[in-house]
Amino acid sequence: MSIIGRIFARPVQPVRVEPSVAAPVACADGPSGTSQPRGWISEGGWGAQSRVKTLPRVSATLAQRHATVFSCCNVIAGDLAKIPLKLYQRREDGQEDRLRDHPAAYLLNVESAPGIPAIVSRYALAYTFALRGNAFAYAPRDGGGELELLDVLNPDAVSVLKSGRERFYDIEDGAGVLRRSPSRTILHLRYMALDGWTGRSPLEVAAESIGLALAGQESAARTVSGTSIRAYINMEDTYEDDEAYRRNARRVRAAIEDPEANGLPLLGMNDKIQRLDLSAAEQELLAARRFDREQIASVYRVPPTKLQILEYGVKANAEQAAIDYLTDCLLHWGKQLEDQYALSLLTQREREGGMFFRHDFDTLLRPTTKERYEAMAKAVGGPFISPNEARVKEGWQPKPGGDDLYPPPNMTRSENQTKDEQDAE
Template sequence: MGLLSRLLFKNYTMEDFDRDVKAWFGAGQPTMAGVRVNEQTAMRYITVYSCVRVLAETLASLPLFVYRRRSDGGSDKARDHPVYGLLHDLPNDEMTSLTWREAQMGHLALSGNCYSIITPNRRGQPVDLYPVGWHLVEPVRNQETGKIEYHINDRGKIEVFPAERVFHIPGLGYDGIRGYSPIRMAQEAIGLGLAATEFAARFYAQGMNIGGILEHPGQLSDKAYERLQRDVEKSWSGLKNAWRPIILEEGMKFNRIPMPLTDAQFVETRKLNRDEICGLFRVPPHMIANLERATFSNIEHMSLEFVMYTMLPWVKRWEQTINWKLFTKQEREQGYYAKFNLSGLLRGDAKSRAEALHIMRQDGVINADEWREMEEMNPIEDGSGKVYLINGNMIPVSSAGQDEAKSGQEPAEPANELKPLRKILWKGR
């Protein structure tokens, strides 16, 4: 573990995070809805939090292995390579692979970038990976060398790291070096959601649920006005005092001002905003518990689209960055690479997983021992599990004519209008 990593992550609290965010980005940009939005405040909006959580937990739960290509075109798991243990088990001495990937994917979904400091050994191979907050890192092009380097803010002191020492995955960006922040790009939509949430909370917190006017026929003294105001705040307001009767004195009347939420299209606004945020992160609504338009049929298709159009681009970004930053040029030439197994998303559906493996078994793609390994079972002891089987009714097309010739039979005749002519021609040979 490097010195900078120790300084960044030992005793680093949420108060430190708040301070750094405000120092680097301020309190957030003001929106038309009247609230300020940044990556931190956006996570207080339930739809943003749910979408980020879905992306982070999904990628973190996918199996991730290091492989080495064989000369025959196949690949074997490279369990002896140091990167295998970093990605599969422990990237550092403080977190598991799932925790590290979950944190990095959360940074990537929120800010469009994620960073980790790479500590190499003498051979250039990484020995640990420590995440660094996106708000502490600034990619800069060196004017003399023309290469990208990373300026990392260590409590006010800037440390400069070369590109090979920083594991950086950028999202969509204008230059390919630094990704856009989805939160900043959609701050108005998120600000509207935050404002609507605060409005709903205040609506119920006021106790009387809606505003009203107390009408007095005369004029209250200062003492009477203070006592009335105190009684309103203490005995009539707040959720615990909802629907309690109000006692009025001296001919005072209470006039309710109706303002149903439907007049402001409150429910429709929140639904539309929720769908907009789902579109921002490309997360199907049913995955954040929005089942309003969900059916058994479209949920299945939306889940497949989530894998193909949402997770696959993220997976490709991760794989290419891992292969670039965590393997030396010589190791890449030797055939080392890392790859996610997207079939891990089928683990929750035992039937679909079994059916897929059954088809692969019947078509000779996997043998029994490989199937059992995927299910955390031991190989068959007598060695029969290493045999590849296929359906007996299937034969190569090229061997169909040879089998007929060996048996002395005439080739099958086509059943069409040319059959008599074909028969005459055949007998004439």
């Protein structure tokens, strides 16, 4: 084929591999799900609109351009992705056993799909979940019912269909194959779903606050760049007709908005510009932007100190700030991910058998070597744990005779002592 033929040739469409699922009613306007993807509209800039029409529309794609929005999502997704997500099974006596050989444990901690590390997939899912309120992954099973892979999906390429209480997803998997999959093969993470199915972005719920932050950022950019001047213009009134007047008005506007003018437009002899912009000091621009950062952080429950807003915390209380971040923020987001992972990646029989996921948050609160050794010494001599249990926690090999608990210093009884000898002591 010639070069021109290749340019104008129609692209080859991927072939659907499954037959279409016939739904009795595909309600496009219902409260639960849509029959067409809304991402390309809402995320492309046509998101939630404030009642103040002059504020910019808020969408996830536009909002993440604000550094604080990106920082909040990045902090939450990064911390939840870098810690182990362990699979446990609770026995009837209340004891919990960690399961290491389950396919879900491997997919979430080692390799989620061929050539894709689990940390990449978990970060993408958590980031999209925090930013958009919806995140998707394709999780098919083999003939024996075992999970094969966890393939993260582009949320813009996912359509949610419904038929009564059943949900179906039109997706394009990582291999470029179009599929219509039932909900049992799709991991659908959803945030603030009023109906249980349709997730909502926290950015669109707080549209006015986020819109103010985006407008303030645009105002700051205009003030710093100096390439745009808000003003009114007095133009000379010596034109032959209205077309000449409008032509000169367009010329003046183009001169003002010219990025190469550096804020110094070239005007006519009798044209005058009266500035309406306020200076950065008059706008209290820095204070306003700091307030925007605090509001966005509160939307995501992220402590200001995690965003390097250090006027609220010093080194002396850094440990307490880390604990507050864990209890107020990460547990809120992490628990939702744990339960939704379990619902999609574990079978009903496995969940009824006591299997569940839990993030290992202890890795975020790891103490210093001195603090760790002092705690181990008190625990071993308590008695609380055996010496070998302490060695295993540190990654060392157990020692012979190290499985016995040390008695407290004031209790040195021996198993060979008689009751009279013990009473004599």
